[in-house]
Amino acid sequence: MKVEIIGSGVSGLCCAHAFAERGCEVSIIAASDALDSTCCSWWAGGMLAPGCEGESAEPLIATLGVESMAFWQAIAPDYTTAGTLVVATSRDQPLINNFARNTEGWQRVEGKQVHQLEPDLAERFNCGLFFTDEAHLDPRQALAHLINTLKKSGVSFEQRQIDDAPGNDYHSAADWIIDCRGLGAQQTLTDLRGVKGEMLHIHSDEIALKRPVRLLHPRIPLYIVPRAKGVFMIGATMIESTERTRASVRSVLELLSAAYALHPAFGEATIIEIGVEARPAFTDNLPRLRRRGKTLSVNGMYRHGFLAAPAMARRCVEFALDGIIPPEVMDENTA
């Protein structure tokens, strides 16, 4: 069976992997024939945190997340299960209780325990929530590795811009077209909206973190994900906007101030890059699988690309090859 995948973000690559694993002839059409730096996945945090995300996400995200984590654990070389630490400054302690009330899978940590987990933060934060089972990875490394694996297994990459939306004038000899273009598919998926996110990569040798840390704040919630060699990812804003090219001074100031509040050592860090993208999201911020003819859309990953994509890919393949309808994510099935 021939399968054509449009888009090489995390959704496209996970779908390619899932179809190739079932013996399909898979080709990927995307803006890049290598690691694509023009999609949301390039700027992803790489936190695999179904517990923390439950604070605002529907329970479905946790279900998809647990499935997806097993996939990444098997495939991503730097997959690390070190949990997530959630802290707040002393004046924002009520936010910790709010967070605890709306999430599961945490334990309260104080004094010595915070010191054991993150020695550099112990002086500044003496209590928090620890989500023991959560993990993180470096998204660029994980995707590069996935691309290599796909190329080795015979998946072909074609660098081509798709102007015509599948379902309209788009022609293909493939049995299935899997549309994973994210916000690029807005013309066909008209209920898709953009949620702008800004983030930074910074470098510091003065502070070390072993795991993602979330700093709660009423207006500027922050997460910091440690990468290799003293690099940290700081993210991310959530703005109702489709704008995907300009990071605003205000957003960057807010993110950096929050990082500085987490630890003053971040004040001496160097800025490596500032990123901005618009996440594709549906009205309930949940991902969807939609069929129109021989086109299957996998979209609406919102801020849960790495957390949801492998699980969505599995559902996509099971629908295309086995006819199994996943009611929790499929809201259209037009032959």
Place this chain on the structure above:
Amino acid sequence: MDSAKGPACKKLSLYGSEFDSRFLIGSAQYPSPAILLDAITASHAGIVTVSLRREAGKDGAGQQFWSLIQQSGARLLPNTAGCKTVKEAVNTAHMARELFDTRWIKLEVIGEDDTLQPDVFGLVEAARILCAEGFQVFPYTTDDLVVADKLLAAGCEVLMPWGSPIGSGRGLNNPFALRALRAHFPDTTLVVDAGIGLPSQTTQAMELGYDAILLNTAVAKAGDPVAMARAFAQAIEAGRLAFLAGAIEARDMAAPSTPVLGSPFWHSEHEQ
């Protein structure tokens, strides 16, 4: 009731428009737009405030979210949230008028980053400019009487004093000041805006004779925003009914002055 106008009138009146509900709800910080829409429905609010971040106004980049809110059928009240200077606030108001085709503007000029306390000097100046330009201004202010007076002189017909700092959930920090404000401006529409955490606090404000309540965080960040929106709707309604019904005065039982049945009268004399 002594008057058919002012706080006792049946419907909420804002710049000539009438609303059945006395609940104005904010649209920020919800888990998703779908939950926001359900919360608006549950709140029965006739008015939804929309924070206009200026960057989102460029090239209609935020249009999709606003269209979603418009689906609720509620009237939009754009606000100048996050503006720190008169110029910023005025520019944002202009942008809002263009984007939402409305003369309504919730005017915020923030003077302090941490508490988000209004800069009342900038607020009065911005209100004067915008009222002169034909805007119908809803100023987010403190409970200060003199500032309130100057806002009315600037042309505002509605005042929105804070209960306590934005997002703090502390309720009515100074009920005495709010009562004084109500007493000084019996015919002005007064809306308690900001600082609300619990439905009972909105009841308290409505019992004081306030005309309406504007809140956001207490619903958006609740464990179940839709249920909390419903709770607030009922609490606001309860407070309004109580105000109209006329509450009894509290009596000080610690200083008994009337004879109590069953206690011999000489008993009290004896003790003296």
